[in-house]
Amino acid sequence: MNRSMRLTRHLTRAGYSLIEVLLAVALLGVLAYQVFTVISVASRSTTTDTTGMVLEDHALTVMQSIANAIMGTNRDTLEPALGAPLSSDDINYRIQLGIEDGEVIWEDPERIALDDSDSRVFWSQNPDTDEERRVFWTSLVAPFLEGELLNGVDDNGNGLVDEKGLSFSIDRKAVTVRLTLEERTREGEIVTRTLERTVTCRNPQGETP
Amino acid sequence: MTLLELAFAMPILLVAISLFSSALVAMFEQREISRERFLASEAVRSEFERMRNEEIGDVYALFNEDPEDDLLGPGTAPGSRFDVFGLDPLADAPDGLAGEVLLPYVNVAEPGMPPVWELREDMEWESLGMPRDLNRDNVVDAVDHSEDYVLLPVEARVEWVGRFGRKELRMYTLLTGYSMDP
Numbered sequence: 001m002n003r004s005m006r007l008t009r010h011l012t013r014a015g016y017s018l019i020e021v022l023l024a025v026a027l028l029g030v031l032a033y034q035v036f037t038v039i040s041v042a043s044r045s046t047t048t049d050t051t052g053m054v055l056e057d058h059a060l061t062v063m064q065s066i067a068n069a070i071m072g073t074n075r076d077t078l079e080p081a082l083g084a085p086l087s088s089d090d091i092n093y094r095i096q097l098g099i100e101d102g103e104v105i106w107e108d109p110e111r112i113a114l115d116d117s118d119s120r121v122f123w124s125q126n127p128d129t130d131e132e133r134r135v136f137w138t139s140l141v142a143p144f145l146e147g148e149l150l151n152g153v154d155d156n157g158n159g160l161v162d163e164k165g166l167s168f169s170i171d172r173k174a175v176t177v178r179l180t181l182e183e184r185t186r187e188g189e190i191v192t193r194t195l196e197r198t199v200t201c202r203n204p205q206g207e208t209p
Numbered sequence: 210m211t212l213l214e215l216a217f218a219m220p221i222l223l224v225a226i227s228l229f230s231s232a233l234v235a236m237f238e239q240r241e242i243s244r245e246r247f248l249a250s251e252a253v254r255s256e257f258e259r260m261r262n263e264e265i266g267d268v269y270a271l272f273n274e275d276p277e278d279d280l281l282g283p284g285t286a287p288g289s290r291f292d293v294f295g296l297d298p299l300a301d302a303p304d305g306l307a308g309e310v311l312l313p314y315v316n317v318a319e320p321g322m323p324p325v326w327e328l329r330e331d332m333e334w335e336s337l338g339m340p341r342d343l344n345r346d347n348v349v350d351a352v353d354h355s356e357d358y359v360l361l362p363v364e365a366r367v368e369w370v371g372r373f374g375r376k377e378l379r380m381y382t383l384l385t386g387y388s389m390d391p
Contacts, residue, residue, distance in 0.1 A: 053240070060247075174262035196294070197251065200261040 044187055051185050055140065055193040059181045062121060062137045066112055066177050067199045069123070072096065075173045075201040084159040087167040089114045091175070092127070096203040114166050118143055121166055121179075141165040142180040146194040158196075173201045241372050245296060249367040249378040252293040252308055256365055257382050259287070260310075265386035269355050272310045272363075275326045278355075296369035311364040313339050314355070327353035336381060337362035360385050 016024075070093065077094040090113030097105040111127040114120065120139045126132050142165040147156030154161050158178070160169060165180045180194045260268050270278045271286040279286035291308040298307035313332045318325040330349045332339045340349045343358040361384040368377045 056244075172262055174258055195251070196255070198255040198258040198262075200258045 051191045055181050059195045063195045070199045073201050074203045081170050085161045087160045087163045087169040089164040091168045140181040142182040146180045245371045248295040253365040253380045307369045308367045328355040
């Protein structure tokens with residue numbers, strides 16, 4: 001008798017009712033949706049941050065290459081020599097290698113510029129000649145500097161008008177280089193990074209070639 | 210699973226989750242701090258280049274905090290403070306600018322009198338290598354060399370309010386004139 005009563009009591013306590021199961025599934029569904037939303041937002045944010053980090057490192061590498069080239073130039077060889085509010089998307093220069101027998105020794109003419117597509121920065125030695133040697137440094141340049149529009153107005157307040165994604169402006173011996181890179185993430189979001197650096201020509205004197 | 214097993218497992222799981230979360234937060238914090246320091250160092254490098262764009266004899270007058278010696282009239286020079294793109298200055302930063310150029314000059318005026326600034330060789334300033342001969346006469350003296358210096362040690366300091374509190378960056382350089390003449 002006692003054993004049968006215990007067995008009966010055990011059987012009546014086992015299992016869940018349909019309502020309990022439905023409630024639990026509904027609650028789990030709501031929680032799962034919330035968790036999925038948070039993970040999705042975090043994943044998109046991480047992708048944007050990662051793309052931004054990579055773009056920034058890339059922009060820094062390009063900017064460092066440009067700065068190293070301009071530092072060794074003679075100021076009088078810079079062309080075009082445009083000052084604010086004008087700017088140019090290319091710069092021609094010659095690097096002073098040293099002095100031999102009282103004569104200045106010059107490197108071959110060089111150029112840093114945007115190509116015809118306006119999205120690639122290249123360095124060129126002996127430009128516009130049969131011996132031209134060209135190296136592309138990046139293909140992620142934005143059409144215009146961040147915040148700038150093609151409207152004849154200084155939209156981004158940097159003193160320049162309608163400057164492109166790569167721009168050079170010259171003030172005496174100093175060249176200010178501005179570079180905006182942009183890239184589209186997998187989700188279609190455009191990530192932009194902008195760098196600005198002022199570089200002074202270290203060789204201000206000497207006969208021009 | 211008994212209640213006792215659960216009581217053991219939950220704290221261990223919580224500790225593991227908190228350690229993992231701390232590592233993630235520290236990683237993002239380090240990335241943000243590195244980015245802020247990069248912005249600060251880029252601004253300082255550009256400021257040093259702007260100083261190199263001037264004749265060495267004009268740098269002191271253009272980049273000190275005294276507006277009276279500005280070359281084109283009071284208040285026309287860049288001054289000792291500069292803006293840093295992307296960083297918020299401290300609440301009490303003069304002119305609301307995060308960057309500052311520091312040169313080895315002192316105020317020698319009597320208390321209560323208008324300031325009189327002198328560029329001195331005898332200043333004690335270890336990070337600038339001072340005391341130092343600034344006019345190449347092989348003597349470190351206690352007179353004003355704002356008109357005849359040929360070497361100028363410079364310290365640039367950026368103080369900002371970052372995402373993780375107040376931060377500071379200091380960089381140093383030594384300016385001198387260029388000349389092709391022997």
